[in-house]
Amino acid sequence: MGVPYTFATATTSIPLSQLDANFNTPVTIGTSTVGLGNTTTSLVGLSNVSTTIVGSTGNLTIQSGSTNNAILNTFGYFGVGINPSYPLDVYASQTSTYTAGTSASPLIRIFNSASGATNLPAMIQYQTRTGDSSGSLWNVGAVAGSGSYQSSFVLQYQTGSGSYAESARFAQDGSLSVAGAGTFGNTMTTNVNGPNYSGNNYASSGSSTFMNMYLSGTQQFYITNAGTIYTRGSTTIQSISDQSLKTNVVDIPYGLSTILDLKPRQFDWKQGQGNNKSGALGFIAQEVNSVLPQITDTFGDSGLMTLGTTDLIPVLVKAIQEQQEIIEQLKAKVGL
Numbered sequence: 001m002g003v004p005y006t007f008a009t010a011t012t013s014i015p016l017s018q019l020d021a022n023f024n025t026p027v028t029i030g031t032s033t034v035g036l037g038n039t040t041t042s043l044v045g046l047s048n049v050s051t052t053i054v055g056s057t058g059n060l061t062i063q064s065g066s067t068n069n070a071i072l073n074t075f076g077y078f079g080v081g082i083n084p085s086y087p088l089d090v091y092a093s094q095t096s097t098y099t100a101g102t103s104a105s106p107l108i109r110i111f112n113s114a115s116g117a118t119n120l121p122a123m124i125q126y127q128t129r130t131g132d133s134s135g136s137l138w139n140v141g142a143v144a145g146s147g148s149y150q151s152s153f154v155l156q157y158q159t160g161s162g163s164y165a166e167s168a169r170f171a172q173d174g175s176l177s178v179a180g181a182g183t184f185g186n187t188m189t190t191n192v193n194g195p196n197y198s199g200n201n202y203a204s205s206g207s208s209t210f211m212n213m214y215l216s217g218t219q220q221f222y223i224t225n226a227g228t229i230y231t232r233g234s235t236t237i238q239s240i241s242d243q244s245l246k247t248n249v250v251d252i253p254y255g256l257s258t259i260l261d262l263k264p265r266q267f268d269w270k271q272g273q274g275n276n277k278s279g280a281l282g283f284i285a286q287e288v289n290s291v292l293p294q295i296t297d298t299f300g301d302s303g304l305m306t307l308g309t310t311d312l313i314p315v316l317v318k319a320i321q322e323q324q325e326i327i328e329q330l331k332a333k334v335g336l
Helices: 256-261 285-289 311-331
Strands: 001-006 010-015 025-029 030-036 058-062 067-072 078-080 088-090 121-127 137-143 154-161 163-171 176-178 189-193 199-202 211-217 218-224 230-231 266-267 281-282 296-299 305-307
Touching: 067 154, 163 230, 285 305
Parallel strands: 078 088, 176 189
Antiparallel strands: 001 010, 025 030, 058 067, 067 078, 121 137, 137 154, 154 163, 163 176, 189 199, 199 211, 211 218, 218 230, 266 281, 296 305
């Protein structure tokens, strides 16, 4: 007569005559000899084992020699290289330091091995509370790009059942979108918001405003795509002009004669330039450059000339002073 027993998915039997009083007859499993009875034995050398472990009163440990490589404890916490104190606890002695331009030697890797798709995600989901309600689920991770689409690191949150909104994205070129409506293309939006202030920066030509700044919900400052600056109230720009930072200080050689050589102009901006303004008043940078090259420059690598009109103020002051001297001389001649 045989006593049946089950190991893994196989059922076999052992002759009753071979069992002792404690049902502790030794049986070899893997490279371990264990007893079929009231004994506990650590098993080693197992392969191709498919089984369900139940009723354990201690930690489930995976070892290499005497080293604990992974532990699943009685709280259901899983640790890699450590007895876990958190639901997922990863510990490793990583001696290599981070250097820009080299691999960061990550401790955890999330890899989506699919190929041939644009906007392919490798993301982790976090849930802050139960239920399918707004803000309860958050996804964070990398999204692959291809062609004109940039790879990005994305943070999105649930707005409702099955729908999500993007909170932030870092693109591979360093562009940042925070609470914006940027796309995975090269057009990005930067928004910055605080308790009493907020601002946004649109790199897209689709918006007429390039930068906005608010204070307590009221717009205070903005720059248009054409480069025009608008502020609430009067505009004052203060720049450092401390004597301790300057040397070779002399009186300027420019004055009334310089001003007389300048040519104030009225003109129309070409389509897409200067806010498309007609009847604009100002100067032509090339014409000013022939008189006062110190106050002209070029715009980046475009080759277009720029003009610092505020640098005209010292010349205007000198011209007024010279003109006043002439007035005083004339007054003296006529006895005034």
